């Protein structure tokens with residue numbers, strides 16, 4: 001009993017060694033896997049607990065208040081970090097990797113700072129129905145995500161912005177523009193923006209829904225075309241689209257079908273001021289992960305694109321110098337999460353190592 005024979009010790013050791021070498025190193029093992037689900041598949045109780053966690057984050061102390069004068073809460077840390085980095089993280093090769101890490105840190109903040117036990121929800125194209133069934137234009141504003149009791153509230157009242165020169169790109173079919181009038185975020189304060197401004201500028205949450213734009217940009221054809229890209233470059237160039245309404249696809253489409261001309265989530269800088277930002281970007285991330293899963297051996301290491309905004313192949317305004325990013329490229333997050341200022345693209349390529357998945 002007390003002394004195992006040498007041979008049984010050897011057997012035990014071999015069994016242990018075999019088991020250990022067969023599984024990934026413990027460093028990568030996930031003790032908890034977050035299962036991210038589509039908003040309308042959550043129970044009402046789960047919807048309310050997510051919304052409560054977001055409101056909780058909007059009351060927690062910030063970590064970047066000494067970097068950005070407008071920051072008041074932990075929620076604002078994310079808004080400010082996005083605003084400050086906007087010109088370095090869009091129309092670059094690390095656009096999708098940066099936003100993957102960003103949404104993950106938000107999900108972790110909800111979980112660790114606000115005791116949220118669920119996962120980051122996402123939206124399948126913000127439509128009433130699954131995109132494979134292509135909801136009609138009429139159904140878009142009635143999507144459960146805009147519900148006042150079990151969603152994020154709806155549109156703002158109509159404001160004619162057709163002659164507003166501060167609007168750079170006018171969105172066809174816009175129906176709102178004013179402050180959100182119902183739901184849990186009707187009284188929330190968007191503390192920074194518009195644009196690059198990082199000073200304290202509290203204002204209401206605005207939305208400016210365009211069901212028409214949604215029908216053009218969030219339909220199944222757009223998603224299928226993106227996923228048919230054979231290389232990351234093909235996939236990513238299509239997903240990022242261009243800066244005109246014609247050239248936008250589901251990234252710009254998701255922002256501007258809700259943000260229109262005047263809505264917060266349509267502001268490329270301050271878009272994380274609308275809590276819906278994180279559901280849209282989780283869906284974008286789901287589609288990237290889905291694209292990767294088609295050929296993991298190749299696609300989990302496939303990255304490309306410029307390190308500089310609006311360089312080739314996003315050279316809409318002419319050619320400028322750049323380098324192509326690689327897996328070793330370090331993405332910058334400032335002081336969003338202490339100790340994680342720089343994150344190499346390599347570390348975010350495989351969501352299974354980040355301990356979340358999509359249902």
Ligand SMILES: *[C@@H]1O[C@H](CO)[C@@H](O)[C@H](O)[C@H]1NC(C)=O
Nearest residue numbers: 031032033111115116117118
């Ligand atoms: C796993 O999740 C549970 C429930 O949310 C939590 O209590 C626990 O601390 C988590 N464990 C780790 C290692 O994150």
Ligand SMILES: *[C@@H]1O[C@H](CO)[C@@H](O)[C@H](O)[C@H]1NC(C)=O
Nearest residue numbers: 158159160161162163164165
């Ligand atoms: C916008 O400008 C046009 C042309 O000047 C004018 O007819 C129209 O009334 C203006 N609309 C608003 C809302 O100011």
Ligand SMILES: *[C@@H]1O[C@H](CO)[C@@H](O)[C@H](O)[C@H]1NC(C)=O
Nearest residue numbers: 181182183184185186187188
């Ligand atoms: C918003 O503020 C108004 C006025 O203070 C208050 O009556 C209402 O209950 C608040 N709504 C929410 C959802 O917090």
Ligand SMILES: *[C@@H]1O[C@H](CO)[C@@H](O)[C@H](O)[C@H]1NC(C)=O
Nearest residue numbers: 215216217218219220221222
């Ligand atoms: C789907 O999107 C494509 C590309 O934007 C567009 O040309 C087409 O008209 C859309 N289909 C529907 C049914 O709206």
Ligand SMILES: *[C@@H]1O[C@H](CO)[C@@H](O)[C@H](O)[C@H]1NC(C)=O
Nearest residue numbers: 233304305306312322323324
């Ligand atoms: C970046 O990669 C693309 C695609 O492989 C290539 O055409 C381009 O010349 C590269 N640019 C630089 C600066 O190396």
Ligand SMILES: *[C@@H]1O[C@H](CO)[C@@H](O)[C@H](O)[C@H]1NC(C)=O
Nearest residue numbers: 064067081084085333334335
């Ligand atoms: C804000 O952005 C600037 C670049 O415009 C950068 O130098 C600075 O480090 C950033 N600050 C933080 C705290 O992220």
Ligand SMILES: [Cu+2]
Nearest residue numbers: 082090099268
């Ligand atoms: Cu962004």
